[in-house]
Amino acid sequence: MNEKSDYYIQLNSKVEKMLRTSEFLGSGHNGIVYSLPNQRVIKIFKNKRICSKEYDIFMKTRRSKFFPKVYEHGDYYIVRDYASGERLDKYIKKHGINKEISHNIIRLIEEFKKLNFKRLDIRCKDLYLKEDFSITVIDPKNNYSKKVIYPRHLMKGLNNLGVLDEFLSTVSDENSKIYELWNFNFKQYLEKNIK
Known part of the structure; x- marks a missing residue:
């Protein structure tokens, strides 16, 4: 092959x-x-x-x-x-992130909860962004078997792209409790993994 x-x-x-x-x-x-x-x-x-x-x-x-x-x-x-559009990470490299993209990412993670996913996470490269900023997941993995309570890989990708603070600002505006959970857990992750 x-x-x-x-x-x-x-x-x-x-x-x-x-x-x-x-x-x-x-x-x-x-x-x-x-x-x-x-x-x-x-x-x-x-x-x-x-x-x-x-x-x-x-x-x-x-x-x-x-x-x-x-x-x-x-x-x-x-x-x-076929998932039309552009890979989320490639789009953000060219154009940055905006409130509508951030809002749709938050809706995606909420959808994961409604679908009873144990893993509330996805990589940026597994998300495709259409012209209307709607999102399609192309490569779901371990969503019902591995427990992850916040979007760690996604936030790591957004952090590497330099847009995490902007994303978290939208999360904070929409739901302060989710913001507290995600921000706290991601800061702990960074402390453990960056020496």
Whole structure:
């Protein structure tokens, strides 16, 4: 599948046919993503257990506006909507953050709570921002198994981009209790991890 990989996955003829009309979009730790016609993508996983876990999350979130619709899956693949827009971290590098983006990130974490996620966190690179500043999650991981009570990875990414204070200002304006929780926990994280 790619030169740096030492694995082989047997795919059925239907998936092989899809891949013949696809275009490579990118790869990560868990697999490779190709674009398909009709604004869809296919993600081919290295590990069928990880594929199954991601599919389960997509099924539990299927009514949420923050997650792409899934059309089909197999042991090693998922076909879902293409996440249009720009990766959040790349957008912020070019344009910074604004109150509307911050507001939508807060709504996303609130949605995670409504979906009964144990892990209230996501990486900036797993969020896509559309022109209207709405957000789509592309790569959910361990949301029902790993407990994280505030968006640590997200805040770390925003901190590295130099916009964390601006984001937290919006959090404080909208909900002082959430601001206290997130700010306190992130400061503790920084104290433990930055020497």
